[in-house]
Amino acid sequence: MKRFDDKTALLTGVASGVGRATAHRLAAEGARVYGLDVNVEGMAETRAAVEAGGGVMATRDTDVRSVAECHAAVAECVAEFGGVDIVGNIAGIASQRHVHQVTEEGWDQMFDINVKGMFFLTQAALPHVLEAEGSIINIASNAGLMGQAYTVPYCATKGAVVNMTRALAMEFVKQPIRINAIAPGGIDTPLVHNFEIQPDVDFDLMQPYMGFRKASSPEQIAGLFAFMASEEAANIHGSIISADGGLTAS
Numbered sequence: 001m002k003r004f005d006d007k008t009a010l011l012t013g014v015a016s017g018v019g020r021a022t023a024h025r026l027a028a029e030g031a032r033v034y035g036l037d038v039n040v041e042g043m044a045e046t047r048a049a050v051e052a053g054g055g056v057m058a059t060r061d062t063d064v065r066s067v068a069e070c071h072a073a074v075a076e077c078v079a080e081f082g083g084v085d086i087v088g089n090i091a092g093i094a095s096q097r098h099v100h101q102v103t104e105e106g107w108d109q110m111f112d113i114n115v116k117g118m119f120f121l122t123q124a125a126l127p128h129v130l131e132a133e134g135s136i137i138n139i140a141s142n143a144g145l146m147g148q149a150y151t152v153p154y155c156a157t158k159g160a161v162v163n164m165t166r167a168l169a170m171e172f173v174k175q176p177i178r179i180n181a182i183a184p185g186g187i188d189t190p191l192v193h194n195f196e197i198q199p200d201v202d203f204d205l206m207q208p209y210m211g212f213r214k215a216s217s218p219e220q221i222a223g224l225f226a227f228m229a230s231e232e233a234a235n236i237h238g239s240i241i242s243a244d245g246g247l248t249a250s
């Protein structure tokens with residue numbers, strides 16, 4: 001008996017990084033994975049690898065910025081797999097900008113993906129997760145728990161994820177559902193590999209969020225996700241669990 005036998009996990013951001021690793025981990029532990037992303041090629045690679053390992057996975061080209069798409073994705077997941085037990089709001093973007101470089105378009109894009117998409121996918125999935133007495137896990141960041149120079153919009157979105165998670169947890173505190181967030185520090189994923197450091201930054205200001213330990217692997221975050229989604233975490237609700245090598249301890 002595996003931990004997620006007969007469970008369906010609806011995950012965003014499965015084409016890459018943490019989403020891909022989480023799809024692998026949950027499928028290996030018995031879950032049917034319904035994965036969403038805008039990167040169709042990357043998503044197909046994840047699905048092929050999951051299936052090659054004996055897992056069950058379906059995917060849907062879904063931009064989480066669209067409320068209608070979030071609702072359609074949930075409906076199709078339910079049609080395909082019969083329900084939703086676990087939601088993983090993993091998709092996200094990050095960028096470094098000086099304050100004067102932030103555009104309205106860039107601000108809106110970051111909030112639409114990192115916050116709005118997370119809320120409306122949750123809204124769409126909630127009736128099914130409540131029926132399943134399941135779990136919702138949002139990926140926040142250490143950037144939601146501390147101020148970081150040069151990433152004001154990103155910090156603002158992740159702070160929103162932290163408090164959105166707590167507010168959702170309180171609204172459903174009397175119901176048999178769990179809503180939590182994971183706040184990783186650096187993770188070795190394409191998001192970091194493609195992170196463009198702006199010229200003229202003052203590295204003294206970046207030092208407090210560089211940390212003292214090496215980055216997590218996406219598999220480590222996926223392992224924590226699996227624990228948070230499992231029965232072993234039955235009393236964890238409304239929590240923001242850091243996995244940042246001590247970055248936010250000081």
Ligand SMILES: NC(=O)c1ccc[n+]([C@@H]2O[C@H](COP(=O)([O-])OP(=O)(O)OC[C@H]3O[C@@H](n4cnc5c(N)ncnc54)[C@H](O)[C@@H]3O)[C@@H](O)[C@H]2O)c1
Pocket residue numbers: 012013014015016017018019036037038039042062063064065090091092093094113139140141142183184185186187188189190191192218
């Ligand atoms: N990598 C880090 O150091 C780090 C640290 C803390 C938190 N996080 C968070 O972890 C989460 C996963 O990031 P990652 O590091 O795996 O990055 P990643 O870039 O490897 O994966 C993010 C995925 O989200 C998808 N995505 C982007 N926009 C989308 C949209 N509109 N609709 C659907 N999918 C979309 C991308 O295509 C990609 O597959 C993000 O929320 C990120 O903010 C990452």
